[in-house]
Amino acid sequence: VIKSDYDKIDSIRTMQVLSDFIDIKLWGDIKPTTIASSFEKYLYTLMPSLSDSLKTPAIQNKDSLYTAIAEENNFNFEAKLKDLSEPSTMFFPGISVKSGTTLKGKFNLAPGKLFIEAFCPEANIQGTKIDELILNGDNQDDKLNFYINTNRIFLTETSSLDNSLIHAYISQDKLYLDFIWNTFLDSLNYSGDVSLIANMEKRPN
Numbered sequence: 001v002i003k004s005d006y007d008k009i010d011s012i013r014t015m016q017v018l019s020d021f022i023d024i025k026l027w028g029d030i031k032p033t034t035i036a037s038s039f040e041k042y043l044y045t046l047m048p049s050l051s052d053s054l055k056t057p058a059i060q061n062k063d064s065l066y067t068a069i070a071e072e073n074n075f076n077f078e079a080k081l082k083d084l085s086e087p088s089t090m091f092f093p094g095i096s097v098k099s100g101t102t103l104k105g106k107f108n109l110a111p112g113k114l115f116i117e118a119f120c121p122e123a124n125i126q127g128t129k130i131d132e133l134i135l136n137g138d139n140q141d142d143k144l145n146f147y148i149n150t151n152r153i154f155l156t157e158t159s160s161l162d163n164s165l166i167h168a169y170i171s172q173d174k175l176y177l178d179f180i181w182n183t184f185l186d187s188l189n190y191s192g193d194v195s196l197i198a199n200m201e202k203r204p205n
Contacts, residue, residue, distance in 0.1 A: 013027065013028070013029075013030070014026065014027040015027075015030065019082075020082060020083060021081070021082055021083060021084055021086075021087055022079060022080065022081050022082060022084075023079065023080045023082070024077070024078070024079045025077065025078045025079075026075050026076070026077045027075060027076055028074050028075025028076055028107075029071070029072070029073060029074045029075060030073060030075045031072045031073055034069075034072045034073060035073055035107070038069040038072055038073055038109060039109065041065060041069060042065075042066075042069060042109040043144075043170075045062055045065065046142075046143070046144055046170045046171055046172070046173075047170060047173050047200055048173060049173050049200040049201050050200065066109065066110045066111065067110070069109050069110075070108050070109060070110045070113070073107055073108070073109075074106075074107070074108045074113075075106070075107050075108075076104075076105070076106050076107075077103075077104065077105060077106075077107060078102070078103070078104045079102065079103040079104070080100075080101070080102050080103075081097060081099055081100070081101040081102075082099050083099055084096070084097055084099070094125070094126045094127075095123075095124070095125050095126070096123065096124045097120060097122075097123045098120065098121045098122040098123065100121050101118070101119065101120040101121065101123075102118065102119050103116070103117070103118040104116075104117055104118075105117055105137070109139065111139060111140075111142065112138075112139065112140050113139070114137070114138055114139040114144075115136075115137065115138045116135065116136065116137035116138070116146075117135070117136055117137075118133075118134070118135040118136075119132075119133070119134055119135075120132070120133040120134075120135075128153065128154065128155065129153070129154040130150055130152075130153050130154075131150065131151045131152040131153070131154070132150065132151035132152070133148065133149070133150050133151075134147075134148070134149040134150075135147070135148050135149075142171060142172075143169040143170065143171040144169060144170045144171070145167070145168075145169040146166075146167070146168045146169065147165065147166070147167050148164075148165070148166040148168075149163075149164070149165050150163075150164045151163065159183075160183070161181045161182070161183055162181070162182040162183065163181065163182050164179070164180065164181035164182075165178075165179070165180045165181070166178070166179050166180075173199065173200045173201065174197055174198065174199050174200065175197070175198040175200070176195075176196070176197055177194075177195065177196040177197075177198075178193070178194070178195050179192075179193070179194045179195075180192070180193050181193075
């Protein structure tokens with residue numbers, strides 16, 4: 001079942017998708033056909049080297065861009081997974097996500113306005129069990145940030161990564177990744193920390 005309230009042509013004030021597998025609700029100022037292009041333009045402010053200068057001119061005024069894309073799309077969203085056993089078996093064999101998984105947040109690409117929050121009580125990916133995954137995202141401090149916390153990732157029945165944290169962010173043509181964890185391997189318990197930086201640059205043909 002899809003329910004929507006149209007305010008004007010190609011603009012939606014509220015939209016709901018209700019099914020046996022997932023419930024989704026969006027409300028606010030929504031222009032569905034511009035969401036992808038707005039995010040692409042925003043991404044170019046963080047990683048200019050990804051843009052095609054022949055098709056996409058260099059962004060000269062970021063404030064004007066932020067204002068324009070926020071006027072097109074400024075909405076809240078919620079999603080809740082229900083029974084995914086049937087579609088998972090058909091389309092994603094070997095992957096299962098427990099019902100009760102939720103996603104919510106606000107889509108507004110102006111600096112400091114975007115946020116994402118997700119919780120998954122349990123997932124299993126090709127035999128690797130993940131217990132209590134929490135995802136947070138925002139665009140604070142001129143960065144696109146993502147934080148992923150897990151209570152425990154079972155590598156085997158007796159080995160696990162405990163209380164792991166991944167912090168990834170994009171800024172100034174760079175991708176930063178920090179991974180912190182505690183590990184329990186049989187009777188051995190230790191901690192680890194890995195940091196990576198990937199630099200993007202455009203080279204002439």
